[in-house]
Each structure stands twice: as C-alpha cells, then as structure tokens.
Amino acid sequence: MADPSSYRPAPGQIPDSPGVYKFRDEHRRVIYVGKAKSLKQRLANYFQPLVNLHPRTATMVTTAASVEWTVVSTEVEALQLEYSWIKEYDPRFNVKYRDDKSYPYLAVTLNEEFPRVQVMRGHKKKGVRYFGPYAHAWAIRETVDLMLRVFPVRTCSAGVFRNAASAGRPCLLGYIGKCSAPCVGRVTPEEHRELAEEFCDFMAGRTGTYLRRLEKRMTEAAEEMEYERAARLRDDMEALRRAMEKNAVVLADATDADLIALAEDELEAAVQIFHVRGGRVRGQRGWVTDKVEAVDTAGLVEHALQQLYGEESGDAVPKEVLVPALPDDAEAVTAWLTGRRGANVSLRIPQRGDKKDLMATVARNAQQALALHKTKRAGDLTTRSRALEEIAEALDLDSAPLRIECFDISHLQGEDVVASMVVFEDGLPRKSEYRRFQIKTFEGQDDVRSMHEVISRRFRRYLAEKERTGEWGEAGEVPVDESGEEGRPKRFAYPPQLVVVDGGQPQVAAARRALDELGIDDIAVCGLAKRLEEVWLPGEDDPVVLPRSSEGLYLLQRVRDTAHDFAIRYQRSKRTKRLRSSPLDAVPGLGDTRKQALIKHFGSVKRLKQATIEQICEVPGFGRKTAEAVAVALARAAPAAPAVNTATGEIMEDDGGTTA
Secondary structure (H helix, E strand, C coil): CCCHHHCCCCCCCCCCCCEEEEEECCCCCEEEEEEECCHHHHHHHHCCCHHHCCHHHHHHHHHCCEEEEEECCCHHHHHHHHHHHHHHHCCCCCCEECCCCCCCEEEECCCCCCCEEEEECCCCCCCCEEECCCCCHHHHHHHHHHHCCCCCCECCCHHHHHHHHHHCCCCHHHHCCCCCCHHHCCCCHHHHHHHHHHHHHHHCCCCHHHHHHHHHHHHHHHHCCCHHHHHHHHHHHHHHHHHHHCCCECCCCCCCEEEEEEEECCCEEEEEEEEEECCEEEEEEEEEEECCCCCCHHHHHHHHHHHHHCCCCHHHCCCEEECCCCCCCHHHHHHHHHHHHCCCCEEECCCCHHHHHHHHHHHHHHHHHHHHHHHHHHHCHHHHHHHHHHHHHHHCCCCCCCEEEEEEEEEECCEEEEEEEEEEECCEECHHHCEEEECCCCCCCCHHHHHHHHHHHHHHHHHHHHHHHCCCCCCCCCCECCCCCECCCCCCCCCCCEEEEECCHHHHHHHHHHHHHCCCCCCEEEEEECCCCEEECCCCCCCECCCCCCHHHHHHHHHHHHHHHHHHHHHHHHHHHHHHCCHHHHCCCCCHHHHHHHHHHHCCHHHHHCCCHHHHHCCCCCCHHHHHHHHHHHHHCCCCCCCECCCCCCECCCCCCCCC
C-alpha cells in the first residue's frame, strides 16, 4: 500500500486549467483516468487524509504510485480524451461496462448500384442508411421479411448476386416475389433504387402516405374487377401494418430522441436506452455497469453517454437526449454531443407529458434488467451452492445456511413503523414463508429497538410452535400429537440457520441480544450495511468484507433487497389506509393531494392536531377558512379504539401473518 503523499505533486506544479489525468501503479499500469475543469482543484481532492475519502477512492490512491496529466484547451476536448484513454487503457478503477457489444442495425446500402438490405454491426459507413439499433438480429430479419413483400429489395450478398447474374437465373426469393431480381434484369437499376428509397422512407416513419396510396390502388383494382390484384394489395397493406405494430407511436410530432434510464445499487447499475425515431421506438439496448469507482447518478449518465455516442457517427446522435440526471459538466457534454451530431442537441430531464411517461417505462426496464441480472446469478444450482458455501466460510458457520431469514424495518418519519421477514431456502425465495409485523411497543425512528422487538416476537413464536409440536426427530420424522395425527409445524416453526438484518453493528447487536434473552444460541446472526455492503457480526469491531465478485455477497444483497422492498410495500399500504380513514375526510372539498400535503408538512396526524390555524395556513393551498375546517375536524375526531377479541375480551395482537 502506497502513501499518496509520496507521489503528491509539488505546490504550484499542477496547472489551473482543463485537462485529463492518469493514476499509475508501481508497474506503470494506468489504473484510473479522469477529467477536470481545473486540474489543480480536482487533483487536490485526491490528496486529502484517507479518512475523508470514499473507500473506493482511498483504495485507488493507495494502489497508485504516480499521477500525470495532459492539459487541453476546452472541456469538450477533455471529455473526448478521457473517453479515448479509457478505451485504450481499460483502467481497473474506472466504471466497467460488462456489455459493450456492437448492437445490430438494419442497413440499406444506398452507396451501391443495386442497394441491399442487410444486418450490420460496428462502425457506420458513408452512404449507408441505418435504422435501429435493435436488441437482436432476428428482430431485424422479422421486420425485413414482412417488408420485402411490398418492397422487394435485394438482400443477397455480392457473391450470390454475381452468380445469379452469370447464370441468368434468380435465387429463391426472386421466384417467390420477395426480390425484384435486378440480377437478371427484371427491373432497371433506377427502378430498384426507387424501391430501396421507398423502403427507407417507410422505415423512417413516413407510413401514412404510402398506405393511402396502396389503399387507393386497391380500390381502383376492385372497381375495375381485378380482384386478384386487389387481394394482393390488401395483403401488402396488412403486411405493412404488422410491421408498423412492432414499432408503435410513443411520441407525437415525429420526435427523434434517445431516452436513457438507470437502476443502481451500491455495486452495479443497469443502463437502458430507448431509441425513438419518427415518434416510434426503433430500438432498445442496455448493459450492466460495474461501479468500481465512487460515482453518482450524474456520473453514470456521463459514462453512459460516452459509451453510447463515443464511437458512433454523427447521424446516430438524435436531436434530443433525455436523461434521469444531468452530468456535472452538462454544458461540456452538450457541446460534445453537438459536435458529434453537427447540429444542436438538447440534453435535458423530461418534466411532464408523454416523454416523462416514456422515461418511466425505460426506468422500469432498467430495474427489471438489474433484477434479472441478479436473478440469473441466483438461478443456477451450482452458483447458489457456491454462494451458500462462501457465506458459511466468511461467517465461520459449521454448515451452509440452507434457510436464511432477513428482517428489515420501515417507517415514515417515525410513523407507521413496520417490519418484514423474508425467507430464502437453498438460495431461492420462499414467498409462502414471508411475514409482516407491525411495531406496537412504541412509535419513533428507533430501528434498533424495532429490530429487537421483531426478532423477539418471531422467535417467541418459534419456541411456542416447537413446544406445541415437539422436537423434530434426527431422521426428520414428523412428531405425532395426542390425537394420533401428525403435528405439522406452522408459520414460525422452522428455524433458520442464519438471520440477516438490514443494518450495521447496532441492529446486529439488538438481534443477537433478543436471541440470547430467549436462550437461542444455535442460530447465526449477521447484518448487511447498505453504504459499503459490509457484513457485520455480533461483538466484532470490524466488518467482514466479501470480494466484489463473491456469489455469497450477491445472495446476501438479494435477500436484503427483497426484505427492504417487502417492508416498504407494507408500510405504504398502511399509510394509504391511514390517509383514507383520516379525520381529514370530514373536511368538505379536501382531496387526497392536499391531505398528503398536510401530512408531509407536519410529519404525522398527531403533530397536525397540535398545530395552530396560522401554522396550517402556512401549507401551500390552504386559506384560513380551510385551515379552520381542518382544525375543527381534528378536534372532533375521537381516537380509534383497539381491536378486541369478543371471545376472550383481550386486545388482539397482529404479527402480520399475511403472506406475499
């Protein structure tokens, strides 16, 4: 481990100008590339005390042995040079693109005498019209197969074309009417080029005119009683409509735009891009980014733009690029995109309307892509077995934890405190065993006490079920109760080998204390802290850090994220029910939007009841008359009575036995 002060540049040596810098290790390998508006200010940030740096940044500067820089004249040049160096050196501490494959395009070679329709990848060529990109080559071939019925453009290679011309006999497509056979002179070069240009016009979105033309010709053929020709034209129109259905209109006014969305966690991010041309989604692509460096959403957007447009020709950059967050140097990135396109480019965040709705769709695709990426890792039996073995080794367990239970706490500013329990068996979710808890002993933002309560309640139920059914036999036989029937354990009767809590040392200590109070010492406990994905064990001052590529870490993350999502859904449902049965319902003309505004402003109904009329008037949209009506409604509201068991007269407990 190197000391950053050993290679820190002398004061006044670093210029105060735009540039690109490289950190090298002791073997002179480039391990990080970055750019800056001011090299002096940016590099100074790396030579702070290590405790002030992000852990990944601290690892990078202690791995490095030297730093060097190149001064450029503008920020746009810095952006271009940074991209070139990242591609050249592939630094280990820069963002890693797991999938930077070349996506296929539908191409029409208008630069040839007889234009050809084909699938193309890689660098774009001059004189070729491109449509896409598409996620899969088979999607292009499906579209082309439908279109060739109406636009019988050549699709064969140069060799096949020459052989057919020399033999004087077309290929199969020429015989079945899906090629105009220019190789044998059925059409002239000018007629074939006109077909290719009509194909391009249709693919570019100018569909209405051509369909109306076909419909008119079909009507004329029917009036002249040429029914076979009319039927062919009808089938041609149906084929074109099927091709159009594959690309539904999503944006009006023939908009050309690329929409970029992200879904991320502490270690990875999924990037999804929708390519909209002529108002239609013409292609979709995506990749998974390994967050090796400390980078936020704005930084990921900048890297995605570099990846997307760094090696593309100018016509691949659309007029609009819609993103979830603007890069830090938004002006420089916009100037760079404008230079790539050769015309103005709008880089912005959609705020309303169809574009915002479509961005939400792209974001959902990104979330699904990230979830699918993690699911694929967890879906393989060998991978799951390796993950469980890695967890057992890291936590020093006697055997692999075949049943893992994870607990998470969720609340909104101390109100509606709930907890979730999710179960994974053999590395896969067991949804029938999921449980929800409502924290009842107190209200407030105390996750530690909440965790202690929920662990205690869960394992008290376990001990009760264990006492009711008896001990399980060593051979796994089911115990028999007094009636002679099998006493099948229910709900909380199956003990886990590992309890995972969402949190760090305090939450882990609370869970361990709850188990100790119940006399349970054969169940392991650990916590997974979100910030650095560290695994904490009871009584340990330092966390267990699993390797980034560890299958065990991926499994723990998935268990933790599932518990987190399950808890949030329950908390939101309770909050919605509370708002719907709120005393604010008695206020005439007060809708859900203004109710939520009140709750958001004061934090809870309890605090709202304590507010004065003047304080209520401070909420946007509330005049004095409405504020007085709210105060009167709250004053009249009586506290809700607890649910009572009519058979026993006891106040009912709810451990949330609802399953997901």
